Amino acid sequence: MEYIQYQFNTSDEQTAEILMALLSERGFDTFEQNDNSLAAYIEQAKHIPKETEQFLAELQQQFVFTFTHQKFEDKNWNTEWEKNFQPVLVAEKCLIRAPFHPANPEILFDLLIEPRMSFGTGHHESTYLLLEEMLNLDFDNKIVCDAGCGTGILSILAIKKHAASVLAIDNNEWAYNNTIDNIELNGILSGITTELGEIALIANKKFDIILANINKPIIIENMALFFTCLNPGGLLITSGILIPDMDDVIEETNHFSFNLISTRTKNDWICGVFQIG
Numbered sequence: 001m002e003y004i005q006y007q008f009n010t011s012d013e014q015t016a017e018i019l020m021a022l023l024s025e026r027g028f029d030t031f032e033q034n035d036n037s038l039a040a041y042i043e044q045a046k047h048i049p050k051e052t053e054q055f056l057a058e059l060q061q062q063f064v065f066t067f068t069h070q071k072f073e074d075k076n077w078n079t080e081w082e083k084n085f086q087p088v089l090v091a092e093k094c095l096i097r098a099p100f101h102p103a104n105p106e107i108l109f110d111l112l113i114e115p116r117m118s119f120g121t122g123h124h125e126s127t128y129l130l131l132e133e134m135l136n137l138d139f140d141n142k143i144v145c146d147a148g149c150g151t152g153i154l155s156i157l158a159i160k161k162h163a164a165s166v167l168a169i170d171n172n173e174w175a176y177n178n179t180i181d182n183i184e185l186n187g188i189l190s191g192i193t194t195e196l197g198e199i200a201l202i203a204n205k206k207f208d209i210i211l212a213n214i215n216k217p218i219i220i221e222n223m224a225l226f227f228t229c230l231n232p233g234g235l236l237i238t239s240g241i242l243i244p245d246m247d248d249v250i251e252e253t254n255h256f257s258f259n260l261i262s263t264r265t266k267n268d269w270i271c272g273v274f275q276i277g
Contacts, residue, residue: 152179
């Protein structure tokens with residue numbers, strides 16, 4: 001699979017984060033942010049150059065940034081990612097590391113991932129927030145859906161927290177395969193089912209917890225489906241949302257019997273926990 005890389009230099013860190021959120025709605029599925037710079041990646045098969053250039057030109061009327069783009073091969077990405085990947089410690093309880101990093105026996109949850117081109121390593125605020133929220137929730141014997149599983153890291157933590165089962169779904173083949181590899185890497189022999197496809201695959205299934213680390217438009221678009229697929233008292237945990245956008249998500253949940261029971265924020269991002277009343 002071949003990717004196109006867009007490299008952005010922005011006026012400030014917030015602009016980089018806003019660009020990340022907006023680009024995620026345009027088919028870009030992997031990001032690497034460093035202060036005021038942002039690298040964004042889109043599958044070449046999904047890349048329509050003229051549409052992307054027009055979209056970015058319109059954004060430049062609102063924000064200050066410059067950009068370049070180039071073709072990016074899988075092999076080059078893996079080499080670069082492995083070279084720069086650093087472990088992530090969440091709430092002093094959960095360590096996310098690559099196989100070439102040392103383990104810490106004092107950490108409660110030790111999660112291994114192969115550092116590849118999949119969203120969900122814990123470095124970005126949205127994944128960090130959802131992992132942090134999961135550490136405070138009871139997963140014992142719960143039936144879980146990981147909608148947009150990325151690396152599979154949320155599914156793996158759910159099983160390590162004794163969930164009965166997890167359905168991990170992603171429409172990106174790379175992420176799907178990465179999830180399968182990471183499940184094996186963590187020695188998980190059963191409990192996680194992986195499916196390649198859209199969120200609509202969960203129709204006619206029931207869950208106690210749905211993890212939705214995706215973006216605002218997809219969350220809102222699938223709110224009715226999330227509602228019908230949750231058991232009474234079930235939880236919908238949303239992330240991948242900028243703080244000002246949470247009002248739109250809450251407005252959509254008001255069309256259903258959801259109650260917002262908690263939120264947590266990190267920089268410009270917010271994670272919300274909704275429960276069926």
